[in-house]
Amino acid sequence: MIELYYSPGAASLVVHWLLLDMGVPHRLRRLDLASQEQKRAEYLAINPRGVVPTLCVDGAPIYESGAIIMHLADAYPQAGLAPQPGTLERARYYQWIVHLANALMPPFRHWYYPTEAAGEAASEAAQRSAAAAIETEFSRIDAHLAKGGPYLLGEAPSAADFLLTMLMRWSRNLPRPATQWPHLARLAELMKARPSFRQLYAIEGLTEWS
Ligand SMILES: N[C@@H](CCC(=O)N[C@@H](CS)C(=O)NCC(=O)O)C(=O)O
CATH class of the missing domain: 1.20.1050.10 (Glutathione S-transferase Yfyf (Class Pi); Chain A, domain 2)
Structure with missing residues (x-):
């Protein structure tokens, strides 16, 4: 199960967009940045800086949008959005x-x-x-x-x-x-x-x- 913690238009946008583009099933977890939901203890436990995005893959959190998109493009190679490793x-x-x-x-x-x-x-x-x-x-x-x-x-x-x-x-x-x-x-x-x-x-x- 893939879950994305996001806020509209924020740095989570690139992850959400890639998931949609590659047709990867996922569940969205919206955080309201204005009310500081990203700074609550339960979210800080998976993203210590308290920022979006966080992607949870089978419950395991990954943060930093650049790292997440590199992982997703590798995990779904049929989308052809990452060149072959070693080249x-x-x-x-x-x-x-x-x-x-x-x-x-x-x-x-x-x-x-x-x-x-x-x-x-x-x-x-x-x-x-x-x-x-x-x-x-x-x-x-x-x-x-x-x-x-x-x-x-x-x-x-x-x-x-x-x-x-x-x-x-x-x-x-x-x-x-x-x-x-x-x-x-x-x-x-x-x-x-x-x-x-x-x-x-x-x-x-x-x-x-x-
Ligand atoms: N380098 C991080 C940047 C994350 C980031 O700064 N996210 C902003 C939204 S664009 C955020 O969550 N801001 C809320 C806050 O700082 O409390 C990434 O690419 O994932």
């Missing part, structure tokens, strides 16, 4: 997922939780520097796609593109959203055309960036 393609796939998790997720955290790093007084500066870091990264990724897209690994989509698309979605209300970069916009368009994206929106009740 150069696979190394690049790891590279992109780890890079997105390291270089883009932290500035997004600073954008959406601007007081977390240094309090209220520094929140504007935190958002400014977060937006700048995100823009720098979007420029680098767009340049990479220009050389050999339309996906991060070239011709075929992988789980890494699902993660990138979620991050692009998070930029929709930033001063410079991802879709202002042409190759990122193309990738977003391709990923949003997948039937699972509509399904995801319907289930999570999302409307923005549809």
Whole structure:
């Protein structure tokens, strides 16, 4: 039994989307972040940071969205969303997922939780520097796609593109959203055309960036 602890539009989105895209049966456990359900003792027991997502596989919890999607893409190889282990393609796939998790997720955290790093007084500066870091990264990724897209690994989509698309979605209300970069916009368009994206929106009740 696969269970996903999620909140609509949050970092759990990429896991939920992949489960739908690959047709994996699962049960959803919604957490209300506004009322801090993610900080309750019973959830902290499976996710010590108190964040979403957590995926429970037969009761065993896994956290970190990048790790979860890598696991799922391997566990369901028929979906063809992860290159063969030991290949150069696979190394690049790891590279992109780890890079997105390291270089883009932290500035997004600073954008959406601007007081977390240094309090209220520094929140504007935190958002400014977060937006700048995100823009720098979007420029680098767009340049990479220009050389050999339309996906991060070239011709075929992988789980890494699902993660990138979620991050692009998070930029929709930033001063410079991802879709202002042409190759990122193309990738977003391709990923949003997948039937699972509509399904995801319907289930999570999302409307923005549809
Ligand atoms: N690196 C983590 C990020 C998880 C994360 O920060 N989730 C946010 C939502 S996008 C969250 O649960 N926030 C609630 C909180 O921090 O209390 C992952 O990718 O799983």
